Amino acid sequence: MSKLLPTLFLMTVFLIAWLVLYAHQRNERKKRELPLREDFLASQGKSVPACHACGKDELKDDGLASGNDEQRIVSCVSCNTLLYRYERAPEPEPAS
Ligand SMILES: [Zn+2]
Incomplete structure (x- = not known):
């Protein structure tokens, strides 16, 4: 019993860490799969995104x-x- 408790604790910690990582990666994948702005507007049939x-x-x-x-x-x-994604033009290099 005295060795079971720390093992259970460690397994719980690993399980929680795995779940957090999994949720994060799923969210990241969803972001990458979002439609582009033009496709989003076309699918909504609107000119202003909402x-x-x-x-x-x-x-x-x-x-x-x-x-x-x-x-x-x-x-x-x-x-x-999450609605859509778009690519922003890179910001100009600050003049030095
Ligand atoms: Zn909303």
Whole structure:
């Protein structure tokens, strides 16, 4: 019994770590599979993007890998539904 408890604890820790990693990777894959902006607008039949889950047009965009990534992922501010992605033109080099 005295050795079973630490083993169980370690297995639980590994299981939780695996679940967190799995959820993260699934989310990343979903982001990469999002439609491009043009395809999203065409599929919604609208000229201005809006959330297809709640209808709000307040959207936010985040970088795919990091905050400054040129691949932008757009999601809804109020319900967090992932909507579409687009590629931002790279920012010009700061003049030195
Ligand atoms: Zn929404």
